[in-house]
Amino acid sequence: MSARSQAHSAGRGGDGGTRDVVQTHSGHRGLQMEEPLIFEMGSPGRTGVDLPPVTTTTGKLGGLQRRGEIGLPALSEPQVVRHYVRLSQKNYAIDSGLYPLGSCTMKHNPRLNEKIARLPGFSDVHPLQPQSTVQGALELIDTVAHWLKTLTGLPAIAMSPAAGAHGELCGMMTIRSAHEARGNARKRILVPDSAHGTNPATAVLCGYAVDPVPSLPNGRIDLAALKAKLDDDVAGIMLTNPNTCGLFENEIIEVAEAVHAVGAYFYCDGANFNAIVGKVRPGDLGIDIMHLNLHKTFSTPHGGGGPGSGPVVMTAELAPYAPLPYVVAGPDGFRLIETPADQEAAGDGGHAYGRMKSFHGQMGMFVRALAYMMSHGADGLRQVAEDAVLNANYVLARLEDVMTPAYPGPCMHEVLFDDTFLKDTGVTTLDFAKAMIDEGFHPMTVYFPLIVHGAMLTEPTESESKESMDVFIDTLRALAADAKAGNAARFAGAPYLAPRRRLDETRAARNPRLRWTPEAPAEAAE
Amino acid sequence: MRYLPHTAQDRRAMLQTIGVNSVDDLFVDVPRSAVLAKPVDLPDHAGELAVERTLSKMAARNVAAGTVPFFVGGGAYRHHVPAAVDHLIQRSEFLTAYTPYQPEISQGTLQVLFEFQTQVALLTGMEVANASMYDGATACAEAVLMANRLTRRRRAVLSGGLHPQYRAVVETQSRFLDGEIVAAAPDATGEEDLLALIDDETACVVVQNPTFFGHLHDLRKLAEVCHANGALLVVAVTETVSLGAVTSPGAMGADIVVGEGQSLGNALNFGGPYLGLFATREKFVRQMPGRLCGETVDADGRRGFVLTLSTREQHIRREKATSNICTNSGLCSLAFTIHLSLLGEDGFRQLAALNHARACEAAARLAQIPGVSVLNNSFFNEFTVRLPRAAAGVVDTLAERGVLAGIPVSRLLPAAGLDDLMLVAATETTTEEDVAAFGDALAEVLR
Numbered sequence: 001m002s003a004r005s006q007a008h009s010a011g012r013g014g015d016g017g018t019r020d021v022v023q024t025h026s027g028h029r030g031l032q033m034e035e036p037l038i039f040e041m042g043s044p045g046r047t048g049v050d051l052p053p054v055t056t057t058t059g060k061l062g063g064l065q066r067r068g069e070i071g072l073p074a075l076s077e078p079q080v081v082r083h084y085v086r087l088s089q090k091n092y093a094i095d096s097g098l099y100p101l102g103s104c105t106m107k108h109n110p111r112l113n114e115k116i117a118r119l120p121g122f123s124d125v126h127p128l129q130p131q132s133t134v135q136g137a138l139e140l141i142d143t144v145a146h147w148l149k150t151l152t153g154l155p156a157i158a159m160s161p162a163a164g165a166h167g168e169l170c171g172m173m174t175i176r177s178a179h180e181a182r183g184n185a186r187k188r189i190l191v192p193d194s195a196h197g198t199n200p201a202t203a204v205l206c207g208y209a210v211d212p213v214p215s216l217p218n219g220r221i222d223l224a225a226l227k228a229k230l231d232d233d234v235a236g237i238m239l240t241n242p243n244t245c246g247l248f249e250n251e252i253i254e255v256a257e258a259v260h261a262v263g264a265y266f267y268c269d270g271a272n273f274n275a276i277v278g279k280v281r282p283g284d285l286g287i288d289i290m291h292l293n294l295h296k297t298f299s300t301p302h303g304g305g306g307p308g309s310g311p312v313v314m315t316a317e318l319a320p321y322a323p324l325p326y327v328v329a330g331p332d333g334f335r336l337i338e339t340p341a342d343q344e345a346a347g348d349g350g351h352a353y354g355r356m357k358s359f360h361g362q363m364g365m366f367v368r369a370l371a372y373m374m375s376h377g378a379d380g381l382r383q384v385a386e387d388a389v390l391n392a393n394y395v396l397a398r399l400e401d402v403m404t405p406a407y408p409g410p411c412m413h414e415v416l417f418d419d420t421f422l423k424d425t426g427v428t429t430l431d432f433a434k435a436m437i438d439e440g441f442h443p444m445t446v447y448f449p450l451i452v453h454g455a456m457l458t459e460p461t462e463s464e465s466k467e468s469m470d471v472f473i474d475t476l477r478a479l480a481a482d483a484k485a486g487n488a489a490r491f492a493g494a495p496y497l498a499p500r501r502r503l504d505e506t507r508a509a510r511n512p513r514l515r516w517t518p519e520a521p522a523e524a525a526e
Numbered sequence: 527m528r529y530l531p532h533t534a535q536d537r538r539a540m541l542q543t544i545g546v547n548s549v550d551d552l553f554v555d556v557p558r559s560a561v562l563a564k565p566v567d568l569p570d571h572a573g574e575l576a577v578e579r580t581l582s583k584m585a586a587r588n589v590a591a592g593t594v595p596f597f598v599g600g601g602a603y604r605h606h607v608p609a610a611v612d613h614l615i616q617r618s619e620f621l622t623a624y625t626p627y628q629p630e631i632s633q634g635t636l637q638v639l640f641e642f643q644t645q646v647a648l649l650t651g652m653e654v655a656n657a658s659m660y661d662g663a664t665a666c667a668e669a670v671l672m673a674n675r676l677t678r679r680r681r682a683v684l685s686g687g688l689h690p691q692y693r694a695v696v697e698t699q700s701r702f703l704d705g706e707i708v709a710a711a712p713d714a715t716g717e718e719d720l721l722a723l724i725d726d727e728t729a730c731v732v733v734q735n736p737t738f739f740g741h742l743h744d745l746r747k748l749a750e751v752c753h754a755n756g757a758l759l760v761v762a763v764t765e766t767v768s769l770g771a772v773t774s775p776g777a778m779g780a781d782i783v784v785g786e787g788q789s790l791g792n793a794l795n796f797g798g799p800y801l802g803l804f805a806t807r808e809k810f811v812r813q814m815p816g817r818l819c820g821e822t823v824d825a826d827g828r829r830g831f832v833l834t835l836s837t838r839e840q841h842i843r844r845e846k847a848t849s850n851i852c853t854n855s856g857l858c859s860l861a862f863t864i865h866l867s868l869l870g871e872d873g874f875r876q877l878a879a880l881n882h883a884r885a886c887e888a889a890a891r892l893a894q895i896p897g898v899s900v901l902n903n904s905f906f907n908e909f910t911v912r913l914p915r916a917a918a919g920v921v922d923t924l925a926e927r928g929v930l931a932g933i934p935v936s937r938l939l940p941a942a943g944l945d946d947l948m949l950v951a952a953t954e955t956t957t958e959e960d961v962a963a964f965g966d967a968l969a970e971v972l973r
Contacts, residue, residue, distance in 0.1 A: 038641050038867050048868030049608060051954065054879045060886055062742045062904025064773045071648045074870035081610050084638070084864055088619035091634035095618030101627070108529055109622050112574050118612075118793075121585025126598040127797030128933045129589065130925040136587030137796045143584075150566050162660035162798065163853040165840070173702060201840035201850035206702045210845045248555035279553065284560045295853065302624040303615075303857030304635040305657070305817070307799030323698070341940035354698025358601055358663035358691040358786075359797025371581060377571030380527050382562075386549045387532055390540055393552050397544040410544075410552040437631055445627075448841075465531035466540060493825070498630040501825035508822035508834040512811065514654045515644040 032499055033086045039516045041083065042073025048080050071518075090499040091304070092442045098464055098472050102414045102445035102457025103196070103244060105274045105296035110375065113299070113368035122367050127359035131336060137363065138334035141327050144366045147373050148292060148311055151381065152273075153283030156319030158312040159326065160361040164271055165198040167291025167310025168238070170323060170356055172206040174289060174314060175236045175265045177321040177353040186235035186264070192221050194245055194449040199238045199269060208235060215451055219245035219407040219416075223254055230262045240269035241285075242276070244449040245407060246392065246414035246457065256286025265289060265318070273297045274461070275389055275413035278382030282313075289314040294362070298369035309365035324352045325360050336360065387462035388413040391469060395460055398473045402480040406452045413461070419454025421480060426488035429454035432479065434494035434502060439475045527571055591794060591930065595960035595967075597888065599908045599951025600738070600933045601662065601689050601764040602797065603789045605877075606955055611791050611864045615857055625817075625853070629832045630824075635856070636831035639819035642863045649769040649866075650783040651776020652805035656816040657833075658855040659802025662786030663695040666732065666762050668804065668815045668849055669782045670696050673730035673758045674705060675813050675848070681706040682730050683723045686713030687737025689764055690938040696732065712942050714910055714935070715901055716741030721751050728757040730782075735761055735775065736768055739935075739949070740905040749779025758782060766790055766803070766862075767953075768906040770878025782806045790869075791861030801858035812838060815849030877954060881907035884952040884961075891965040892950065897972055901947070908951035910935070913972065917948040920971055929967045 027034040059065070075083070092099065099106035117123060125137055145157045158174070161167040172189070179185045188211045189203035200210040211229055216222045221239065237259050241249045249255065259266045268282055268290035274297040276282075282290050294300045294309035314322065325338040328346065337343050338360075343350050376384060389412055396405055396415040404420040405411075419429045433443035433456070445457040460469055482490060495501060532540075537549070546552060553561055572580075591604050598604075615621065619634055626632030626639075639657045646655035659665040670682045682700065684693055684707060697707050710718055716739060720731055731752050736742050745761065752759045761775035763785040775783045787801035788794075806814055812835065820834035840847040869877060885907040889900045897914035913920055917934035924931040935947040952961070 035637070037637065037644075038863075039644060042870065044871075047870055047873050048610075049870075049873045049877075051873065051876045051880060054876065054883045059882070060889075060902070060904050061772060061882065061906070062744075064742050064744060064904070066769070066771055066773050070770070070871055070874065072645070072866065072869070072871040072874055074872060075867060077608070077610055077868060080864065080867045081614065083867070084614045085617065087634040087637050088614070088617040089634065090631070090637070091619035091623045092628070092631040093619045094622035099624075101624060104624055106622075106624060110529060112577060114616060114621075116578060116581045116585075117795075119582060119585040120590035120592060121582075121588040123793040123795055124590040124592050124604070125588045125796045126591055126596075126604065126794045126930070127602055128598055128600050128937065129591075129930055130922055132922065133589035133925055133930065134796065136584040139587065140581075140584050147568060150568055162664065163851075165850045165852045166660060166664070169850060173698070176702060196852075197840035197842070197844045197847065198850050198852050200845035201843075201847040204845045204847075205699070205850055207704065248553070250555040250557075253557050253560075276556070278565060279562060280556055280560050281562065281566070285557070301621045301857065302853075304620055304623045304632075304638070304860065305625040305856030306853040307660075307855045307858055308853040309799070324694075339938070339940055354701065355691060355694040356664075356698070357661050357695060357798075358689070358800075359661075362798040363796035364793075364799050367581070371577055374569070374572050374577045374580065375529065375574070376527065378565035378568040380530070380571040382565050383527065383530055387530055387537075389552050390532075390537060390544075390549055393544050393546075394540045410546070410554065412552075412555075433628070434630070437628065442631065443628055462530055466536045495630050499633050500630045500828065500830045503629045503824045503830045503832045504822045505832050505834065508820040508832050509837075512818075512835060513821040514640075514811070514818055514834075515647050516640065 031089065035083060035086045037516050038083055039073050041079065042075055044074055046074040046076045048075055048077045097440060097442065098460065098468055099442040100444045100458045100460050101442060102459040103271055105459060105461055107299055107461040108463040109299055109301045110372060113371040116371045117364050117367040135333050138327050138336065140370060141366055142329060142334055144370050148313055151277060152290065152313045153281030154313035155316050156314050156322060158322040160323060160356045161291065161310040161312055162357055162362055163306060163308030164291055164293045164310045165202060166356060167312045168198055168202040168269065169205055170312045171267050171289045171291055172202055173353050174318050174321045175267065176206050178318055179235055187233045189235055190226065190229055190237040192239060194243055194451050195238065195240060196244060196269065196271065203238065219247045220249055220251065221255065223251050226255065227258050230258055232262055234262055234264045236265040236267050238267045238269060240271060242272045242412035245416045246411040247407060248412055252285050271296060272413060275385055277385045278378060279385040289318055294365045294369040299372045300365040300368040307362060307365065309362035320350045321353055324355045384462050391460040391462060391464055394469060395458060395473060399476060402477050414457055414459035416452060417456040417458065418452045422483055425483040427483040427491045429456055431491035431494060432483065435479055435491045437495035438497045441472060441475065594928050594930050595963045596930045597932045597950045597952060597964060598930050600949050601786060602794055603765055603951060603953055604794055604955055605789050605953050607791055607793065607865060608868050610868060611861050614864050615861050620860055621857065626833060629830065633830060636819050638860050638863055640821065640831050642859045643819060645863060645866050646803050646805050649766065650805040651774030652783050653808040654811050655803065655805035656814055656818055658859045659804050659816055659851065660855060661800040661802045662762060662764055662784060663692040665784035665802035665804045666692045667696045667699040669760045669784045670700060670705065670730060670732065672782060672813050672815060673760060676810060677729040677756060677758060679727055679729035680704065681708060681727050682732060683720060683728055684709040685720060685733040686710035686718050687739060687741060688732055688734045688762060689738045692762060712939050712944060713737065714739050714944055714947055720748060724751055724755050724757055726755050728755055730758040730760045732760040732762065735763060736906045736908065740902050740909040742772060742904040742906065745778040760784065765907060767878050767881055770874045771882055772906060787862045791865035792858050799855060799858055801855045801862055813848060814838065816851050816854060880954040884954065884956045885909060888950060888952040888956065888961050891961050892968065895965065895969045895972060907953055908949060911948050911950055913946050913948060916945045921948065923971050924967055927967050929964050931964060
């Protein structure tokens with residue numbers, strides 16, 4: 001409560017804020033530690049490791065010994081541990097609070113998954129060991145594949161893509177290969193204007209032109225506009241469903257029929273699969289191919305920006321074009337098909353377009369996702385989707401009188417607000433988001449999707465209890481009231497109480513400093 | 527269910543607030559025919575103990591590298607990771623945060639990225655590095671695309687010393703953008719000469735150092751010829767630890783350095799997740815793919831860090847972006863940064879020296895076996911041996927005897943006529959006993 005009142009008085013008092021009332025000598029403020037860069041902390045002679053002496057002297061480096069200092073700082077283990085613990089304390093995280101970052105599905109990350117991923121039988125296994133020594137690992141990949149295929153109702157899968165955008169790339173390459181096999185790669189990919197930026201960027205990486213499709217006032221794709229664009233130059237459509245407005249594309253079956261009628265393929269961006277997992281199978285909707293973000297729906301940790309994992313499920317028709325490698329089960333156990341030669345020898349009719357990455361995919365993420373899926377089971381995954389949708393609609397219902405939903409409900413797993421409720425208050429979506437930081441919440445996704453003005457895309461996920469959402473909702477209601485009461489300064493200066501106030505992004509871009517350099521050269525670069 | 531907080535009463539109360547009778551009323555936009563009436567055909571939920579039992583059994587069906595004499599490398603290396611690394615990366619604040627979109631409450635992740643970028647630049651001898659790619663192979667493919675953009679050309683020359691899977695990923699990506707690839711034949715002996723393949727249509731030359739077969743090359747002459755022809759030199763490093771012993775690519779004239787960072791901080795994990803490194807010259811930074819963290823100040827004038835130069839990226843530039851990459855390898859880069867911080871200058875140098883020494887010992891032992899020859903005049907911690915018969919069968923036989931010997935080259939390069947070659951890697955985790963066991967077992971198998 002005191003933090004709340006401080007923030008308020010800070011706003012009224014102007015830019016300084018009450019955090020300046022007590023000046024400390026150390027620069028630290030209670031538990032908030034100022035921490036230098038590791039490069040500013042070293043002292044030659046210290047070490048954080050004890051390695052045995054090197055006795056052999058027969059160098060075979062061919063005269064290429066590295067000379068001169070690399071420039072790495074020297075620290076002891078306690079110094080390194082404290083440094084990174086202090087840095088960690090400057091981060092917001094799911095484990096510390098509600099993290100409603102829309103379309104990112106910031107759900108709880110069970111620690112069982114971390115424990116199992118660290119079993120030496122999974123973590124201490126090399127991707128190029130003889131296959132007889134990794135039968136359990138191949139079985140695990142095959143089992144994850146089975147779950148994902150069953151949940152999506154699509155019969156084939158490419159496991160290797162490393163993240164969602166990489167899965168999109170795999171999907172587009174698969175589609176293009178299928179068209180090429182019929183003699184015409186075609187030219188265009190249709191992408192709704194509400195799409196995530198990775199969609200158009202991916203289509204271009206596959207040599208396609210992007211043809212945007214407008215959305216309707218109800219937030220869904222404009223089916224008539226889509227049909228008007230469809231011809232035999234269209235290779236496919238990339239559609240997110242539920243879409244980035246948090247809405248289910250209610251004409252999806254008509255979309256699929258129209259796309260298929262011109263011989264094009266239906267790619268679904270599966271970023272929002274959490275809304276329908278266990279409840280709706282994308283294969284039943286006419287979707288041909290789709291990536292799944294294991295770090296979203298299946299709870300592998302987001303890790304500050306990865307690693308992700310983006311397996312791609314697809315129809316039997318597209319399956320022969322999927323990339324290498326893949327796992328096959330045979331009478332003698334599981335086997336990896338890794339090279340075109342393997343594929344030819346297997347004689348399974350496949351003609352892979354190539355390879356997405358080295359080795360066999362994000363195994364560490366597969367283990368975690370399987371632990372998650374087994375823990376929930378078919379019944380629990382269905383409950384996940386229902387609770388995720390329930391939570392978003394609860395937020396919508398309790399905020400629709402004070403904030404402005406971009407579209408009427410019901411929504412799916414996330415609710416989209418626009419900035420109409422902030423009109424004439426002098427408060428922007430960004431200001432509102434920064435004020436949420438002072439209140440102890442990570443803001444929602446802001447200014448995305450682009451088709452809604454001042455967008456605030458809010459995804460509570462199924463991990464949140466009613467109690468935690470009530471605190472969140474009450475806070476947003478109070479902030480909306482503050483904005484309407486004309487307390488714009490309280491927002492414009494926010495955040496006051498975070499480890500840092502608002503950061504100067506223009507300065508960072510205009511005069512990029514992308515690494516530490518010892519003293520003088522940094523000044524010279526200015 | 528332990529991960530789902532709602533009670534039946536909570537759900538009823540919430541539905542009432544929403545003003546609907548059942549949760550299915552919230553799925554009204556889904557075509558009726560597509561809503562499943564009952565759960566899919568998969569097992570029901572299970573407790574921790576049950577899940578752990580099942581998956582532990584699966585894990586037990588794999589031979590963990592640490593349980594046997596182990597010499598497998600080929601772009602993934604088994605190193606000792608200090609205990610503090612895994613503890614720190616499991617801090618909730620690192621593990622369960624996402625991309626630092628809100629920098630005021632993400633300074634932990636951002637400062638780590640800034641430290642990571644600095645470390646990668648220092649190791650590679652380059653001016654700037656990005657905040658990571660998926661892995662070394664995808665970083666390599668992105669480097670080729672970047673070189674095409676910078677030179678406005680479309681031909682890449684690939685060394686026969688490039689990891690075959692890196693080559694495959696480069697070829698796959700290039701094929702979809704009408705890139706032209708000139709790939710030299712696999713270079714098992716380290717004698718290839720790429721100079722004749724470079725002309726004024728070459729966008730870049732991609733080499734690996736040490737090569738896939740372990741050879742070390744002085745790249746200065748190659749860099750000169752590239753630059754004289756207006757082409758860029760891309761250098762791939764699949765073993766980061768080598769940079770503690772071997773002259774950096776930057777010092778030899780590289781324009782783009784890509785690498786696999788798994789060796790520092792990250793376990794083998796059966797091939798992923800790994801960590802793509804990407805470094806280049808400052809003047810090329812606006813054509814660079816991937817996220818970048820930069821230094822700035824906050825409203826109170828205090829130093830802070832933000833994601834920057836994002837007009838290169840897909841979320842701003844959409845179809846005109848330099849890459850489609852979004853989520854990268856955040857937590858893997860954190861592990862890398864902490865491990866390298868623990869090592870420090872001397873520790874990293876010594877780690878590299880140890881790796882080289884262990885590999886020298888292994889090479890010397892194997893070379894004593896009748897019929898076995900080491901092909902390398904130079905190497906870091908991995909080298910190629912020629913066996914008197916096909917390597918694949920030998921490796922399988924040794925695995926049955928409890929030795930994970932190395933990689934038969936034919937596994938990655940089938941039909942290249944290199945069936946009698948085996949890659950052998952050693953690291954600081956390799957013991958004298960391991961080398962002796964490997965040597966004795968190989969000698970017996972070949973007898």
